[in-house]
Amino acid sequence: MERNMPQAFLQHYQLFLTPLSPLHLGSGEDYEPTNYVIEDGALYAFDPSQAALTPLQRNELLETAKRGDIFAIQRYFKKHGSVFADCAHNVVGVSRALADNYQEKLGQVANRERSGNKVGNNFTIERTAINPHNHRPYIPGSAFKGCLRTAVLERLSDGNLSRERIDQRNAIRYESNLLGSFASDGLRLLKTADFMPQGLVATQIQYATQIQYATNHKKQKVVKDGQVVRAKGVTGRRETIQHGQYRAFVADCTLQQLLLAHKPHIKQPDKSLPRKPVQPKSLQQLALDANRYHILRFEAENKILADQELVDPAWLQHTRMLLAELMPQLNRGNIMLVRLGKHGGAESKTISGLAQTKTVWLAAQAAGETHGLLPFGWALIEIDPQSENNALQDWCRQNSSHLHDIQAIQSKLAGRKQAAAAKAAALRAEAEAAEQARIAEAQAEQAAAAQRAAELEAMNPTERLIADWEERLQQFDFDSRNDVANSAFFNQMKTAFEQAVKEFDDNSKQQIAAAFSFKKLEVIKRGFFVGKREKEIKAILRQLRGE
Amino acid sequence: MQAYQLTLRPETAFGTPLVGDTLFGQICWGIVEQYGEALLESCLQGYTKGSPFLVVSDAFPKGYVPLPTLPSAYWQQGEETDRKKLKKRQWLPESALGEPSRRWQMKAKSSNDLVPELISRHSQPHNSLNRQTHTTGAGTGFAPYESEQIWYAAGHEWQIYLLLDEGRLNAAQLQQVLTNIGLSGYGRDASTGLGKFSIIALEKTALFEQRSGNAVFTLAASCPQGLGYDAAHSYYHTQTRFGRHGNIQATAGQPFKQPVLMAQTGAVFSGTPSGKHNVGQGITGISQSQPQAVQQGYAPALSFDLEQAN
Numbered sequence A: 001m002e003r004n005m006p007q008a009f010l011q012h013y014q015l016f017l018t019p020l021s022p023l024h025l026g027s028g029e030d031y032e033p034t035n036y037v038i039e040d041g042a043l044y045a046f047d048p049s050q051a052a053l054t055p056l057q058r059n060e061l062l063e064t065a066k067r068g069d070i071f072a073i074q075r076y077f078k079k080h081g082s083v084f085a086d087c088a089h090n091v092v093g094v095s096r097a098l099a100d101n102y103q104e105k106l107g108q109v110a111n112r113e114r115s116g117n118k119v120g121n122n123f124t125i126e127r128t129a130i131n132p133h134n135h136r137p138y139i140p141g142s143a144f145k146g147c148l149r150t151a152v153l154e155r156l157s158d159g160n161l162s163r164e165r166i167d168q169r170n171a172i173r174y175e176s177n178l179l180g181s182f183a184s185d186g187l188r189l190l191k192t193a194d195f196m197p198q199g200l201v202a203t204q205i206q207y208a209t210q211i212q213y214a215t216n217h218k219k220q221k222v223v224k225d226g227q228v229v230r231a232k233g234v235t236g237r238r239e240t241i242q243h244g245q246y247r248a249f250v251a252d253c254t255l256q257q258l259l260l261a262h263k264p265h266i267k268q269p270d271k272s273l274p275r276k277p278v279q280p281k282s283l284q285q286l287a288l289d290a291n292r293y294h295i296l297r298f299e300a301e302n303k304i305l306a307d308q309e310l311v312d313p314a315w316l317q318h319t320r321m322l323l324a325e326l327m328p329q330l331n332r333g334n335i336m337l338v339r340l341g342k343h344g345g346a347e348s349k350t351i352s353g354l355a356q357t358k359t360v361w362l363a364a365q366a367a368g369e370t371h372g373l374l375p376f377g378w379a380l381i382e383i384d385p386q387s388e389n390n391a392l393q394d395w396c397r398q399n400s401s402h403l404h405d406i407q408a409i410q411s412k413l414a415g416r417k418q419a420a421a422a423k424a425a426a427l428r429a430e431a432e433a434a435e436q437a438r439i440a441e442a443q444a445e446q447a448a449a450a451q452r453a454a455e456l457e458a459m460n461p462t463e464r465l466i467a468d469w470e471e472r473l474q475q476f477d478f479d480s481r482n483d484v485a486n487s488a489f490f491n492q493m494k495t496a497f498e499q500a501v502k503e504f505d506d507n508s509k510q511q512i513a514a515a516f517s518f519k520k521l522e523v524i525k526r527g528f529f530v531g532k533r534e535k536e537i538k539a540i541l542r543q544l545r546g547e
Numbered sequence B: 001m002q003a004y005q006l007t008l009r010p011e012t013a014f015g016t017p018l019v020g021d022t023l024f025g026q027i028c029w030g031i032v033e034q035y036g037e038a039l040l041e042s043c044l045q046g047y048t049k050g051s052p053f054l055v056v057s058d059a060f061p062k063g064y065v066p067l068p069t070l071p072s073a074y075w076q077q078g079e080e081t082d083r084k085k086l087k088k089r090q091w092l093p094e095s096a097l098g099e100p101s102r103r104w105q106m107k108a109k110s111s112n113d114l115v116p117e118l119i120s121r122h123s124q125p126h127n128s129l130n131r132q133t134h135t136t137g138a139g140t141g142f143a144p145y146e147s148e149q150i151w152y153a154a155g156h157e158w159q160i161y162l163l164l165d166e167g168r169l170n171a172a173q174l175q176q177v178l179t180n181i182g183l184s185g186y187g188r189d190a191s192t193g194l195g196k197f198s199i200i201a202l203e204k205t206a207l208f209e210q211r212s213g214n215a216v217f218t219l220a221a222s223c224p225q226g227l228g229y230d231a232a233h234s235y236y237h238t239q240t241r242f243g244r245h246g247n248i249q250a251t252a253g254q255p256f257k258q259p260v261l262m263a264q265t266g267a268v269f270s271g272t273p274s275g276k277h278n279v280g281q282g283i284t285g286i287s288q289s290q291p292q293a294v295q296q297g298y299a300p301a302l303s304f305d306l307e308q309a310n
Helices: A055-065 A069-077 A081-086 A096-105 A141-157 A166-180 A283-309 A315-323 A329-334 A392-400 A401-458 A461-475 A484-502 A506-515 A520-524 A533-543 B019-033 B035-042 B083-088 B094-098 B101-107 B171-184
Strands: A012-019 A025-030 A036-041 A040-047 A090-094 A109-112 A118-120 A125-128 A188-191 A211-219 A221-226 A226-229 A236-241 A249-256 A335-339 A361-362 A378-383 B002-010 B054-058 B062-067 B089-093 B119-126 B146-154 B156-165 B197-204 B215-218 B236-239 B259-263 B269-271 B278-280 B296-303
Touching: A012 B171, A025 B119, A036 A081, A036 A096, A040 A081, A040 A401, A040 B101, A069 A118, A081 A401, A090 A096, A090 A401, A090 A484, A125 B278, A141 A283, A166 B259, A249 B171, A283 A315, A283 A329, A283 A335, A283 A378, A315 A329, A315 A392, A315 B296, A329 A335, A392 A461, A401 A461, A461 A484, A461 A506, A461 A520, A484 A506, A484 A533, A506 A533, B002 B171, B019 B054, B019 B171, B054 B146, B054 B296, B062 B094, B083 B089, B089 B101, B089 B269, B094 B101, B156 B171, B156 B278, B156 B296, B171 B197, B215 B278
Parallel strands: A090 A211, A125 A236
Antiparallel strands: A012 A249, A012 A378, A025 A125, A036 A040, A040 A090, A109 A118, A188 A249, A211 A236, A211 A361, A221 A226, A335 A378, B002 B156, B002 B197, B054 B156, B062 B089, B119 B146, B215 B269, B215 B296, B236 B259, B278 B296
């Protein structure tokens, strides 16, 4: 080989993902009532530290937090919802039922246990994985790869199920026999990227996610005493990436070919390199595996759901037509149908014939809904599309009416954020002005005190004593109930006057006695010089007058 | 050697930080894959004898270099006196390189000054499904796991300096190899989506030629041992690199290399011959399973005037 000739060892693909039904890929994080509020049919997620609270609101929050009552804290955030919504980093559409439920039940006690514990709804919502910097959802590459891996394994197993008892140990052996172990795994050569949302401006695509109830249903019809028994499964709240968003996510993917012509130093090539049959030749080959695996499951599951009248008939009809229209591309491996994330069902994560589950999770608008639901996790991935996909675009148009509300809310949030920024700036300006006024006042007080000190300094000792005590008498806040303060003040005054009796000359004493005649004292502090105090002060005044 | 400046934009989260020696290793594998092992062998001739064909720096925010590691007494004091705040100032704008070095700390910025949360680390939960039982984990029962991901601020550009001997590998070839790495992912968990980046530009830079002085500071981790630098006027933090093999060698036999003690990025060395744009040495003898494996102990280095008090 020519020394500098590039080798074709790397195939690169660009992938576009369009969700066909709601997707939920958890991030392990939840929305909790302390970091979201629901208003006008939308969930506003925020960072509480970013909110522009007035001093009053801040104190209220501190007081509520100090009490440690979780219901009070929930009510606080609901009460000041709009302040927090203004600083939201993300807005998510919410089904009407969930919004009503939030308004009714948040901060309320649902059950009082015999032990006295109050139990309420904690209103946590499972969140999809997000980019922590821009708070937009993404689809981890590991989820996509896991989905392909199952499909490849299905092809390799070719219906020959392991007849051994299935347990953890032989299951791992079974998988590594077919696909290879850690070192010799064929899918090591497939390198997928995370699916990232496309920019808003470039493609006119919204990243709306809507919270829906995940409801839990019996798959087969159960008839008891002539009545169809509906399953009473549990429900959960999930943030889901909404369907009907054309090419909402984009990712890169590379497939590597092993180059062994140069005979690398590998001790046991059989054990540490993927065998030829498990090395993917192209992504199209993997796409065919994925389609073979998923199309069957799509049909099988939706037939059951349609028979039970659980699934939304319009959605199912549109989606079946779409798949029929795209069948040539699906058969060529240019498009793949995949099932990603939570609630996809065990059948879509296992090779055929091994998983048989009795319930199915569906996306619903309300907890009690049993019609018009959607399955979780279906998506179409296009590999290096050369042009627009008209069929898919039409499908998105038909199935995107639910996105309009979210789009409107998102644009409203932009305006709201602007208004909030202005409000925060006004609050900041107000706080600054208050601070300036406080500083000015403090300065004025300081100047007055300095002036007063200078005046006192300029006086002779007698004048100073008179001026000082006139001022102190004026300032003293007499409260007949506060005996300690009253006594302390009276003792100070008595000490000062007694000192004057000893130290000052007769003339000065006369002046002091005239300035603080008992009549005057009575006027200045009414009710203070009574009883024992009256006697004592009169005695001192007599001494000052030289009587 | 010609200095190049590579500007890149991270496209996904990363598993391994973008550092020079790891990237150098991945470039070497990239050369083998793209152009064959013969080219890499000729490139690596003389690598351990002070003649590298390529020296790669760590990634820095665009327009910044790391603030050299110098004792705090060296810096001229500015308005900020809080030591903890000063310690966080780690990025020196390239425009400040022209000023006296004692003033650099005043000009330096912390990561938060550039972009809030320039680099953040988050946990990503995973579980692996058993295709036979549809349960998770290899042990008994439920065994999900978390792995840490490094997220670079969205849309922020990063740059890496590369010193390239164009006689051995030309810039177009280097760009091709880097493009491949960007597409297939850098570092840990590249096969499940981490470490993708796109290249914005690979262009020549005169940053290294413009500079002179009695000392240098490094732009990657380096091995200065036994090279005769002036110990009294050199300053650095050390770190131990527990290197691993990459690519097919990672799973063939022993994946671990011997640990190497290195001076961290931003190390200051005095007593270097002037006009040299890199410091350190090529390290070998670190692997039993691949004896010819090398480790980048070189680092691109910028000259500056270290004011020596005595």
